[in-house]
Amino acid sequence: MHPKLIIQLLALLGLANGMPVIMNKLMGKRWSYPMDGGARFVDGQPLFGASKTVRGTLVAVLATAAGAPLVGLTWKIGVAAGTAAMAGDLFSSFLKRRMRLHVGDRATGLDQIPESLFPLLACHLRLPLTALDIAAVIVAFLLGEVLLSLLFYRLHLRERPY
Incomplete structure (x- = not known):
């Protein structure tokens, strides 16, 4: 197991x-264009929903690219992790829309596992990740996101806790 790497990836x-x-709290709707452009899937539901934006995706990728060297990883790992995390987030949103869940509805596990697993898979060839490391990151991320969502709610960064 690689505790330092687990902490770096969680960051x-x-x-x-x-x-x-x-960014949504700071900027509101400015430059907030939906990733799906308002498209609907064959089931009539939005592809991802209005809360998944180009701005959010770009900010996530840029932040992880900039943050990776600060935690001892390369910016390329940051780009891969950020891009894959957003792909996992879009995948979750796509599935939630198919399940007819509304934007912001809780789906514990579905909201966290793809967002953490996709980046780990994207980085596993460049980092010495073991299966135990991957499991530890996913569990820690799931628990951490649930706890942090409560904090973000209390700080008025989220409209409701998960």
Whole structure:
């Protein structure tokens, strides 16, 4: 097991998933274009939903690229982690829309596992990640996101806790 690497990756996941929320609070709807452009899937539901924005995705990737060297990883790892985290977030949103869940509805596990697993898979060839490391990051991220969402709610960064 690689405790330092686990902490480094959790920091990147925190940046990737937290920065869009913070940016939304700071900027509101400015430059907030939906990733799906308002498109609907064959089931008539939005592809991802209006809360998944180009701005949020770009901020997540840029923040993880900038943050990676600060935690001892390369900016390329940061880009890979941020991009894959946002792909996992979009995948979760896509599935939640198919399940007819509304934007912001809680889906514990579905909200966290792809957002943490996708970046780990994207980085595993460049980092010495073991299966135990991957499991530890996913569990820590899931628990951490649930706890941090309560904090973000109390700080008025989220409209409701998960």
